[in-house]
Amino acid sequence: xxxxxxxxxxxYGRRGHALDGLSFTAGVGVNGLLGPNGAGKTTLIRLLxxxxxxxxxxxxxxxxxxxxxxxxxxxxxxxxxxxxxxxRGFTVFEFVDYVAILKEMADRRARHDEVRRVIDAVGLADVxxxxxxxxxxxxxxxxxxxxxxxxEPELVLLDEPTAGLDPEERLRFRELIxxxxxxxxxxxxxxxxxxxxxxxxxVVVLKDGRSAFEGTPKELRALAKGRTWLWEKKAGLLSWRTxxxxxxxxxxxxxxxxxxxxTIEDAYLLLLGEGALAAAG
Amino acid sequence: xxxxxDGGLATRYADGDLDATLAASVxxxxxxxxxxxxxxxxxxxxxxxDRLWDEIAEAVDSPVPGPFERLLRLxxxxxxxxxxxxxxxxxxxxxxxxxxxxxxxxxxxARETTGWGLVGFLALAPxxxxxxxxxxxxxxxxxxxxxxxxxxxxxxxxxLMRAAAVLVTSALPALVIGFALLGQSxxxxxxxxxxxxxxxxxxxxxxxxxxxxCALAVSILWLAGIAGTNLREPSxxxxxxxxxxxxxxxxVVSGVLLVARRKEFS
Amino acid sequence: MNDxxxxxxxxxxxxxxxxxxRxxxxxxxxxxxxxxxxxxxxxxxxxxxxxxxxxxxxxxxRTAGKWNGKGDAAAWIWGIGIRRLLDLLRxxxxxxxxxxxxxxxxxxxQVLLGVEYGDLGRALDGLSPELRAVxxxxxxxxxxxxxxxxxxxxxxGTVKTRMMRAKALLREALA
Numbered sequence: 001x002x003x004x005x006x007x008x009x010x011x012y013g014r015r016g017h018a019l020d021g022l023s024f025t026a027g028v029g030v031n032g033l034l035g036p037n038g039a040g041k042t043t044l045i046r047l048l049x050x051x052x053x054x055x056x057x058x059x060x061x062x063x064x065x066x067x068x069x070x071x072x073x074x075x076x077x078x079x080x081x082x083x084x085x086x087x088r089g090f091t092v093f094e095f096v097d098y099v100a101i102l103k104e105m106a107d108r109r110a111r112h113d114e115v116r117r118v119i120d121a122v123g124l125a126d127v128x129x130x131x132x133x134x135x136x137x138x139x140x141x142x143x144x145x146x147x148x149x150x151x152e153p154e155l156v157l158l159d160e161p162t163a164g165l166d167p168e169e170r171l172r173f174r175e176l177i178x179x180x181x182x183x184x185x186x187x188x189x190x191x192x193x194x195x196x197x198x199x200x201x202x203v204v205v206l207k208d209g210r211s212a213f214e215g216t217p218k219e220l221r222a223l224a225k226g227r228t229w230l231w232e233k234k235a236g237l238l239s240w241r242t243x244x245x246x247x248x249x250x251x252x253x254x255x256x257x258x259x260x261x262x263t264i265e266d267a268y269l270l271l272l273g274e275g276a277l278a279a280a281g
Numbered sequence: 282x283x284x285x286x287d288g289g290l291a292t293r294y295a296d297g298d299l300d301a302t303l304a305a306s307v308x309x310x311x312x313x314x315x316x317x318x319x320x321x322x323x324x325x326x327x328x329x330x331d332r333l334w335d336e337i338a339e340a341v342d343s344p345v346p347g348p349f350e351r352l353l354r355l356x357x358x359x360x361x362x363x364x365x366x367x368x369x370x371x372x373x374x375x376x377x378x379x380x381x382x383x384x385x386x387x388x389x390x391a392r393e394t395t396g397w398g399l400v401g402f403l404a405l406a407p408x409x410x411x412x413x414x415x416x417x418x419x420x421x422x423x424x425x426x427x428x429x430x431x432x433x434x435x436x437x438x439x440x441l442m443r444a445a446a447v448l449v450t451s452a453l454p455a456l457v458i459g460f461a462l463l464g465q466s467x468x469x470x471x472x473x474x475x476x477x478x479x480x481x482x483x484x485x486x487x488x489x490x491x492x493x494x495c496a497l498a499v500s501i502l503w504l505a506g507i508a509g510t511n512l513r514e515p516s517x518x519x520x521x522x523x524x525x526x527x528x529x530x531x532x533v534v535s536g537v538l539l540v541a542r543r544k545e546f547s
Numbered sequence: 548m549n550d551x552x553x554x555x556x557x558x559x560x561x562x563x564x565x566x567x568x569r570x571x572x573x574x575x576x577x578x579x580x581x582x583x584x585x586x587x588x589x590x591x592x593x594x595x596x597x598x599x600x601x602x603x604x605x606x607x608x609r610t611a612g613k614w615n616g617k618g619d620a621a622a623w624i625w626g627i628g629i630r631r632l633l634d635l636l637r638x639x640x641x642x643x644x645x646x647x648x649x650x651x652x653x654x655x656x657q658v659l660l661g662v663e664y665g666d667l668g669r670a671l672d673g674l675s676p677e678l679r680a681v682x683x684x685x686x687x688x689x690x691x692x693x694x695x696x697x698x699x700x701x702x703x704g705t706v707k708t709r710m711m712r713a714k715a716l717l718r719e720a721l722a
Contacts, residue, residue: 049431101365101434106359127567304588305687309687341608342568
């Protein structure tokens with residue numbers, strides 16, 4: 001396993017814990033990290049990126065301990081922050097080249113070849129000479145992914161790379177991310193449940209700084225089996241009126257409700273809903 | 282146009298086997314005929330063309346260094362280091378010249394009245410490098426800061442290099458202005474140690490706070506000290522020998538602290 | 548692999564001016580082969596030709612916005628290429644390329660159609676190598692008298708007089 005996390009805690013300001021005893025593992029392939037805002041996704045990604053240090057618990061990244069072998073981990077890591085900044089006046093090439101320098105690629109020619117490779121990999125070869133400020137939001141995001149691929153990292157951390165993208169761009173990102181995950185460990189933080197269903201081999205659902213679920217998307221969906229139904233009345237944990245006029249609900253079904261095949265979204269809502277109820281009770 | 286090359290003619294042209302007159306025909310025709318240019322494409326040495334393209338791509342892609350970067354390379358800084366330094370906004374020529382200009386105006390404005398001009402200059406001169414260092418790195422000054430944090434290149438090294446570069450480039454104009462406009466006495470360089478003390482202090486503080494905030498806090502502290510000692514008449518109390526020894530101590534202690542805690546810096 | 552291979556030169560150069568690297572690659576694929584071959588006929592030193600070709604396309608990248616869109620892009624590229632070669636040769640101690648001593652001349656397409664077997668061809672063949680080189684540099688390669696002079700290592704005035712002599716001889720031969 002490339003990522004092994006046990007009992008991870010991280011305090012967040014005075015508000016309490018962003019992470020509160022989180023445990024999970026992740027291996028080669030795309031690993032989805034689902035959770036509502038404030039569940040601790042970004043904190044976790046930043047811990048995995050060695051930008052933050054944990055308050056408690058243990059982490060092993062690529063078989064190493066970040067407390068003692070941080071540089072060795074960083075050399076094999078690619079990281080796309082949630083809101084990556086870009087130098088205004090830089091071209092795509094210049095920006096990626098700048099990050100490549102930060103990744104200790106000193107030899108100019110070899111570095112430029114690598115920069116060209118990653119820019120090509122994300123399909124930006126056409127615009128590599130353009131200023132980043134002239135690019136669309138989706139293209140900028142791809143610049144962010146390009147820099148995360150520099151130096152063939154074994155662990156790639158992507159914090160909400162598809163947020164705010166239009167549907168076509170998102171589909172293109174799916175293709176790109178699944179390609180990246182073919183031979184390395186990708187941790188993809190997202191709140192696009194369809195993305196997880198479409199490309200993740202495994203998924204971790206974060207809730208209040210803990211893991212509420214860990215398994216395959218199929219297993220996640222199975223959680224809602226027998227607990228998703230259609231009925232004339234509003235009932236259950238969560239319920240909404242569908243276009244056909246009946247209510248689709250999740251939770252424990254009443255007599256006479258018509259059970260339907262759940263989606264991953266149903267299961268995800270069920271997980272969050274149950275917890276929310278437990279917290280309220 | 283009715284006349285076109287055929288494959289045989291293309292081969293003979295490429296091999297240089299055509300007589301002069303025919304070759305001239307071919308060449309004049311080429312400029313106007315895309316089809317015949319296409320016929321020549323397979324005749325050109327592929328490997329050579331690919332090698333040339335690699336060179337062209339490299340030339341086209343290579344970042345064009347700004348004036349500051351070129352200056353750095355000129356004095357022997359390696360190109361990737363120059364890039365890291367040049368990416369800091371406060372190291373752009375416009376910032377440095379703005380700082381120098383501010384000093385110049387301070388000096389010109391206060392030169393007439395005896396004493397105040399010198400104090401004003403000595404008080405302002407250390408602020409320029411402190412502000413420059415405060416704006417040379419950190420979340421607010423470096424758009425790619427977060428990415429840089431996760432990169433193996435030592436953030437500490439970047440911070441120190443940029444601070445040193447800012448110090449040198451902003452101290453030079455201040456020294457020149459001081460000596461040129463305020464006389465040859467070494468008093469006009471009395472701000473050097475305070476500048477070092479203030480920048481190193483703000484570097485130490487930036488381990489906990491935003492660098493720009495640290496620079497601001499340290500500058501305010503400094504100006505308050507100056508104001509306090511200059512309430513009635515111009516005084517160089519802040520620049521006395523004791524004071525200078527104090528700045529030296531602050532600089533050394535800060536330096537030791539920085540090196541000792543460099544691991545925590547990123 | 549990419550649809551830009553189908554684009555016209557004008558559209559490609561517009562994209563290049565806009566910073567499109569792929570467009571430059573297509574322009575290169577299309578124009579580098581003939582340019583390389585033609586420049587090779589002007590200069591025997593491969594390294595110099597290579598450098599001229601490189602410089603040409605870097606210049607195309609930087610100045611594509613300045614192409615006025617009139618005429619064939621190939622002519623514009625050739626203009627850059629031959630001048631780059633000229634610059635490079637000028638920096639070398641040995642200036643005149645041997646190729647210039649024997650290469651022939653033509654004027655415009657219509658004339659050229661007849662050059663091979665026609666009277667003009669014979670007339671040109673009748674010129675001395677010095678006169679032919681001048682006609683070639685100015686008419687075929689599109690250089691100015693000054694550039695031609697620099698290339699051939701003779702003063703501008705000499706280029707002009709040789710050109711006049713060449714024209715007179717051609718008129719005589721064709722009369």
